Amino acid sequence: MAPPRLPLTKAVIPAAGLGTRFLPASKAIPKEMLPLVDKPAIQWVLEEADAAGLSQRAVITAQGKDAMRDHFAPAPALDAALEAKGDSVRLEALSQLASLGEPTWIVQDHARGLGHAIGCAESFVDGEPFAVLLGDDLLDPHNPMLPAMAAVRARVGGTVLLLLEVPDSMTHLYGVVETAPAPADLGDDPHLAGLEIHRITRLQEKPAPGEAMSNLAVIGRYVLDPAVFDVLRSTAPGRGGEIQITDAIHTLASMDASEGGGVHGIVFRGSRYDTGDKLEYLKAVVQLAAKDPRLGSDFSAWLREFEPGAGHRP
Numbered sequence: 001m002a003p004p005r006l007p008l009t010k011a012v013i014p015a016a017g018l019g020t021r022f023l024p025a026s027k028a029i030p031k032e033m034l035p036l037v038d039k040p041a042i043q044w045v046l047e048e049a050d051a052a053g054l055s056q057r058a059v060i061t062a063q064g065k066d067a068m069r070d071h072f073a074p075a076p077a078l079d080a081a082l083e084a085k086g087d088s089v090r091l092e093a094l095s096q097l098a099s100l101g102e103p104t105w106i107v108q109d110h111a112r113g114l115g116h117a118i119g120c121a122e123s124f125v126d127g128e129p130f131a132v133l134l135g136d137d138l139l140d141p142h143n144p145m146l147p148a149m150a151a152v153r154a155r156v157g158g159t160v161l162l163l164l165e166v167p168d169s170m171t172h173l174y175g176v177v178e179t180a181p182a183p184a185d186l187g188d189d190p191h192l193a194g195l196e197i198h199r200i201t202r203l204q205e206k207p208a209p210g211e212a213m214s215n216l217a218v219i220g221r222y223v224l225d226p227a228v229f230d231v232l233r234s235t236a237p238g239r240g241g242e243i244q245i246t247d248a249i250h251t252l253a254s255m256d257a258s259e260g261g262g263v264h265g266i267v268f269r270g271s272r273y274d275t276g277d278k279l280e281y282l283k284a285v286v287q288l289a290a291k292d293p294r295l296g297s298d299f300s301a302w303l304r305e306f307e308p309g310a311g312h313r314p
């Protein structure tokens with residue numbers, strides 16, 4: 001018999017990486033704390049989890065990244081100073097942040113890979129299905145995908161991935177999947193209308209150029225069955241000598257549904273940015289600024305006229 005389909009309330013947010021691609025900016029400031037318009041990347045990700053109803057959230061962190069904790073901790077002196085000035089706009093921004101609450105912090109002692117980082121959340125997850133949101137993957141907040149992923153999980157159980165079609169030249173940067181047709185009976189859940197959904201039969205972590213099984217790459221949102229923890233324990237170090245979540249999901253793909261196995265994926269057609277990469281980070285800032293309710297119209301007007309090297313225009 002298949003295990004019961006518990007609702008999804010838990011989110012695990014791995015944010016323990018060194019952020020070397022962003023040095024020197026990320027030397028003293030965690031890369032997840034770099035601002036996208038007026039909020040750090042990690043706040044955007046926690047807001048996405050909150051909006052999807054994932055009310056229990058854990059961030060996997062590492063030593064030297066205390067700025068993330070400080071960001072979510074109460075700051076009564078700052079609140080009092082803003083109140084004294086009557087600065088209601090900033091107070092509102094801080095109260096929005098405070099309404100997220102403080103996540104559970106889990107420290108990963110050694111950088112042993114994404115699979116190991118997720119494994120650190122086993123007691124927080126406590127046997128329930130859970131979502132994973134990678135701390136430096138930003139999805140367009142106007143196009144949330146976690147509700148659709150949860151809907152697939154509710155239908156077919158197991159693990160659900162988010163997939164992005166990437167060019168051949170980029171498959172070596174991602175986990176890549178092999179697909180088969182999804183079951184026809186995914187039902188008529190409105191969250192799934194118009195989406196391309198596949199069953200996933202095999203995965204490869206960062207295949208060498210020319211060796212990718214497809215152009216469908218795994219991006220930073222996962223709904224995982226708790227069976228993944230047992231699988232991670234017996235997953236040998238893979239690419240880069242690290243414990244890879246992709247390798248554990250590859251094992252889940254060949255396991256029976258009664259053991260928590262089975263993997264499906266939804267193809268994402270919206271905007272997604274790897275904010276740990278400088279070019280992608282800049283694109284994310286531009287996209288979010290153009291859609292910002294306060295800045296958007298002025299910024300977009302300026303952008304339309306912008307010519308690099310043309311000197312200063314007000």
Ligand code: G1P
Pocket residue numbers: 114134137173174175176205206217218219220244245246274
């Ligand atoms: C990680 C995963 C990879 C996935 C990617 C998505 O890689 O290992 O499978 O495709 O996230 O962003 P990283 O970007 O941490 O090297």
